[in-house]
Amino acid sequence: MKPLLDEVNLQKLVQATFGLRVEIKSVVAKVPASAGTLATVFLSDKGLLFTLIVARGGQNLGDVKKILTRMNLKPEQFLPPHADAQYFDRIAEKKFQEVFPSRKATNDADLAFYRTLVPYNPALVQIAEVTNGVIKQYDSDAATHWRPGVKFAYRRIKTS
Numbered sequence: 001m002k003p004l005l006d007e008v009n010l011q012k013l014v015q016a017t018f019g020l021r022v023e024i025k026s027v028v029a030k031v032p033a034s035a036g037t038l039a040t041v042f043l044s045d046k047g048l049l050f051t052l053i054v055a056r057g058g059q060n061l062g063d064v065k066k067i068l069t070r071m072n073l074k075p076e077q078f079l080p081p082h083a084d085a086q087y088f089d090r091i092a093e094k095k096f097q098e099v100f101p102s103r104k105a106t107n108d109a110d111l112a113f114y115r116t117l118v119p120y121n122p123a124l125v126q127i128a129e130v131t132n133g134v135i136k137q138y139d140s141d142a143a144t145h146w147r148p149g150v151k152f153a154y155r156r157i158k159t160s
Helices: 002-018 061-070 087-099 108-115
Strands: 024-034 037-044 049-055 073-079 123-130 134-138 146-151
Touching: 002 024, 002 037, 002 049, 002 123, 024 049, 024 061, 024 146, 037 134, 049 061, 061 073, 061 123, 087 108
Parallel strands: 024 134
Antiparallel strands: 024 037, 037 049, 049 123, 073 123, 134 146
16 A cells, blocks of 8 residues: 555655646656665656656755766656746856856856756656666665666657
């Protein structure tokens, strides 16, 4: 009964925080992603793979990207909180203005670094691929601090 309850709570959290209605087919992995961070990898009923990363403290988009790389997950899309499509750009623009008050960001490259500083906790990411079919998990005792956690082959094939 516990796994079903976790899935219902996960669905509610995703809908409340990200405005995304998703039916969870199965939870693939629930693994530590750092000393104070938990990553839940789940498959939707439409065959899409998502990762929800929740940190005890704060985390930003740059942290999430680093965690995904170390977990062997290739992101396809970072879903913004409350389905706000301009969230990452708006906050990055504010951070850019704090550093350069008299300048206006003229192109995407000006904001690239500042996007990595945008707060993103919890983070929901649609996954494109699991590299080498292994989802890694954080382990403070391992030499690289990462070890294989779950074997799961996945690659999203675009149809258009």
